[in-house]
Amino acid sequence: MGIDVGTTGVKVLLVTSQGEVVASRTEEYPLYTPRPGWTEQEPEDWWQAVKRAASYFSSIGLSLSDVEGIGLTGQMHGLVMLGTSGEVVRKAILWNDQRTASQASRIGELIGLRKVIEVTGSLPHTGFTAPKILWVRDNEPSNFSRMKKFLLPKDYIGYKLTGDAITDVNDASGTSLFDVKKREWSQEIVGVLGLDPDILPTALESPSVRGELSERAAMELGMKKGIPVAAGAGDQGAAGVGAGAVGEGVASVNMGTSGVVFSGSDEYRYDPQGRLHSFCHAVPGKWSVMGVMLAAGGSLRWFRDALGDPERSVSALTGQDPYDLLTAEAGRVPAGSEGLIFLPYLSGERTPHGDPYARGTFFGLSLRHGKPHMVRSVLEGVAFGLRDSVGIMAEMGINLEEFRVMGGGSKSALWRGILADVFGHPVYTMKVDEGSSYGAALLGLVAAGAYADVSNAVKAAVKTGEASAPNPDSSRVYDELYPLYRSLYPALKEAFRELEEVRSKLQGPRSP
Numbered sequence: 452m453g454i455d456v457g458t459t460g461v462k463v464l465l466v467t468s469q470g471e472v473v474a475s476r477t478e479e480y481p482l483y484t485p486r487p488g489w490t491e492q493e494p495e496d497w498w499q500a501v502k503r504a505a506s507y508f509s510s511i512g513l514s515l516s517d518v519e520g521i522g523l524t525g526q527m528h529g530l531v532m533l534g535t536s537g538e539v540v541r542k543a544i545l546w547n548d549q550r551t552a553s554q555a556s557r558i559g560e561l562i563g564l565r566k567v568i569e570v571t572g573s574l575p576h577t578g579f580t581a582p583k584i585l586w587v588r589d590n591e592p593s594n595f596s597r598m599k600k601f602l603l604p605k606d607y608i609g610y611k612l613t614g615d616a617i618t619d620v621n622d623a624s625g626t627s628l629f630d631v632k633k634r635e636w637s638q639e640i641v642g643v644l645g646l647d648p649d650i651l652p653t654a655l656e657s658p659s660v661r662g663e664l665s666e667r668a669a670m671e672l673g674m675k676k677g678i679p680v681a682a683g684a685g686d687q688g689a690a691g692v693g694a695g696a697v698g699e700g701v702a703s704v705n706m707g708t709s710g711v712v713f714s715g716s717d718e719y720r721y722d723p724q725g726r727l728h729s730f731c732h733a734v735p736g737k738w739s740v741m742g743v744m745l746a747a748g749g750s751l752r753w754f755r756d757a758l759g760d761p762e763r764s765v766s767a768l769t770g771q772d773p774y775d776l777l778t779a780e781a782g783r784v785p786a787g788s789e790g791l792i793f794l795p796y797l798s799g800e801r802t803p804h805g806d807p808y809a810r811g812t813f814f815g816l817s818l819r820h821g822k823p824h825m826v827r828s829v830l831e832g833v834a835f836g837l838r839d840s841v842g843i844m845a846e847m848g849i850n851l852e853e854f855r856v857m858g859g860g861s862k863s864a865l866w867r868g869i870l871a872d873v874f875g876h877p878v879y880t881m882k883v884d885e886g887s888s889y890g891a892a893l894l895g896l897v898a899a900g901a902y903a904d905v906s907n908a909v910k911a912a913v914k915t916g917e918a919s920a921p922n923p924d925s926s927r928v929y930d931e932l933y934p935l936y937r938s939l940y941p942a943l944k945e946a947f948r949e950l951e952e953v954r955s956k957l958q959g960p961r962s963p
Contacts, residue, residue, distance in 0.1 A: 452518050453885075453892030455686065456497050456525030456604045458482065458545065463504035464888040465513065468901045470912020472883055474513055476504040483542060488549035491542040494531050494607045501608060505672040515674045520899025521612065521664065522891035523683030525605030527625040530583040532598040533616065540597045543604060544583045551582035554589065558582060558627060561643050564725070570640065572624060572631040572721045572729030574805070581627035584646065601650050605683055612680050613662030618652045619682035621739075624730035629654070631738065632719040634731050655682040657692075657733035658897035658905050681891075681898035684733035687713055687741055689890030694855045694881055695913035697734045697906055702841070702851045704870065704878070705886070706860025710747025710833060712840040714740050720847045726803040727843055733894065734905045740849060742802035742840025747833045748860045750795045750811070751777070754829050758822065778865045781827035786872065786925035788824045790815045792936050793832030794943075803839045804940055808947045814939055830866050831929070834873040835936045841874060854878045855915060857886055864919070872925040873933070880916035 453464040460479035466472055478500035483491040508515055532540035544550075558575040559567060567575050575582060580603070588595040600616045602609075603623075610616055623629040623636070628644075628651070630637040636651050655661060660679040669676035684692065687705070691713045694703035698715050705711040716738045721729040732739040746753070755762065755773055762773040796809035813825065841851055856878050860866055871878040883889055893908045902908040 452521045452895060453888040453890070454501060454521065454523050454525075454605070454608055455689070455886070455888040455891060456523075456608055457686070458526050458547070461497055461500040461504065462888045463501065463508075464885055464892050465508065465518070466889070466892045466896070466912075468896060470883070470893065470896075470908070472885060472889075474508060474511070475885065475888070476507045478503045478507075486550075490545040490548045492529075492545060494539050494543050494604070497604065497608060498611045502671055505674070509673050515672060518674055518678060520679050520681065520895040520901070522681040522689075522893065522895030522898065523605040523609050524686050524689035524887040524891035525603070525608070527603065527622055527685035527687070528579050529604040530580050530587070531602040531604060531607045532587070532594065533600045533602060533610070534597045535599050537610070541587075541591070541594050543607075544586075546578045548583070549577055551577045551586045554582035554585040555579070557585065558644065562640060565723070567627065567640075568721060568723060568725045570630050570632075570637050571627050572719075573627070574725035575627045579625055579627045581640075581644065585644065598650060600652060602652055603685075605685075606652065609661050609680060609683065612664055612668045614665050615662040616652045617661040617682060618654050619657045619659075619661075619684055619733070620654050620731035621657055621684040621688035621733045623654045625685060625728070629731075631721075631729060631731055656735040657682050657684040657688065658735070658894050660898050679898040681894040683891055683894055685730075686887040687711055688730065688733040688739060689887040689894065690857065691715065691739060691890065692733050692893055692905060692909065693883070693886060693890035693913065694857060695909045695915075696855065697732070697737065697909050699849055700851060701853045701855065704837060704854050704856045706747050706856055706858040706866070708747070708749040708752070710744040710837050710860075712742045712837055712844070714844055714849050714851060716740055716849055720849065722843055722847060726805065727840065727847075733890070740844055740847065742837075742843060744795065744833070744836045744840070745798040745801055746795050746811070747837070748858065750793070750797055750829050750833055751826075751860070753797055753811075754826060758825070774863065777826050778830070778863050780823040781830060782865050784823045784827045786869075786922075787928040787932055788828040788831060789819060790817070791820050791824050791828040792932065792939065793825075793828040794936075794939055795829070795832045795836050796940075800836075803843060806944065806947070808951045809940065809944075810947055810950065812939065812943065830863075830869050831873070832936070833860075834866075834869050835929075835933055837870070838873050838933065839937075852876050855881055857881055857884050867919040868922070871919040871921040873929045875921050875926050877921070878919045882914040882916050
């Protein structure tokens with residue numbers, strides 16, 4: 452069983468020992484926004500969703516007493532605070548919560564940004580866990596004093612399953628408190644921040660057994676007690692396992708609302724500028740490097756919602772997917788969209804610019820261009836944005852030769868072809884495209900003893916699907932356009948900031 456504690460719901464996946472999917476179930480839960488920019492969830496809602504998924508499996512005739520192991524994954528960086536008796540002190544503060552800007556800055560000031568990046572592999576982002584802990588200390592001292600241990604979201608489910616407060620090295624890497632090279636908590640950073648080391652959960656390697664399913668949890672879920680529960684991994688670490696991106700040379704590309712390029716690394720490497728995240732891999736003894744852009748599939752969704760009324764009307768009449776209609780139009784346009792370039796910064800950008808003020812831009816628009824050109828330029832702009840991450844990885848000595856694409860964007864043959872042309876390497880779909888929950892299930896198989904290690908599980912279970920090979924002529928076009936794409940953000944950076952100042956002056960403060 453693989454359990455994925457997502458932001459909108461929990462996904463529970465059952466697989467055979469050969470990695471074949473038996474069944475999948477997603478159960479949703481509320482998201483609370485008590486103030487603009489704040490996002491919280493109730494950890495108990497996650498547990499109740501897991502129980503509902505288990506009940507569903509039983510209702511369709513699947514016996515959960517046959518499950519031999521459990522793997523965990525979920526949204527990273529969230530803060531779950533446990534009290535002396537294991538009670539939840541307050542609602543969990545999530546990865547996309549933006550209340551901690553001053554605390555994140557303080558971490559950089561106290562420790563030094565260069566030192567933070569060197570030790571933790573990342574900048575101290577507002578979404579990470581350490582700034583959240585400091586925020587609670589600053590603003591809710593009574594709650595802070597009650598906290599005896601903190602956990603990450605998936606680890607609360609692990610706590611409910613086993614009674615043990617455990618995390619894993621991959622998820623711990625996203626806290627700004629973890630020494631990623633040494634694969635242990637950074638006592639130096641914890642000390643400088645004035646935190647009690649006792650609040651830190653034990654950090655295990657991802658396929659290690661965090662504990663056994665307790666009698667109480669087994670009764671609640673209809674499972675047998677005593678089966679092993681793997682420590683698990685954060686969502687992107689587990690997705691990398693599910694795509695087989697466990698060594699160097701192979702990358703997983705997740706094309707959801709955001710876009711992620713994820714690669715394994717045989718040694719600890721980090722970008723001194725902090726443009727990428729360097730974490731411990733879910734594979735013991737290996738590390739991962741990850742670049743994140745904020746609006747990948749989200750860019751195409753914006754175009755569909757803003758300018759795709761005709762396609763949505765046709766979809767309502769014929770049942771055709773409006774995305775298929777839009778990409779069919781784009782397919783009639785040659786590579787390069789006849790000189791139209793799209794900057795996919797609709798939500799600001801993380802990799803490589805780390806700029807919340809960056810904005811989406813069509814550059815080169817002329818009377819020659821129509822909607823098909825605009826759609827294709829959106830697809831190409833996202834591919835260029837992902838190539839930014841690939842380029843930084845190459846600077847770090849990680850040269851990628853094969854890309855395995857997952858998520859909603861992977862369903863478009865045109866978009867996969869554009870990615871292959873922009874990357875200059877083959878792009879593959881996955882036979883099983885279940886994302887993080889599949890990787891978690893594979894970790895559960897290792898914990899249960901079905902495989903000796905993660906690499907063996909991946910070799911046996913993970914299979915690629917359809918391949919898109921690069922077209923040399925199109926690749927040459929993109930190689931000519933990419934430097935121009937790269938030049939646009941530096942030219943517009945100050946204008947983006949000035950635009951936000953003017954917008955704020957004319958319209959007043961905007962809710963994040």
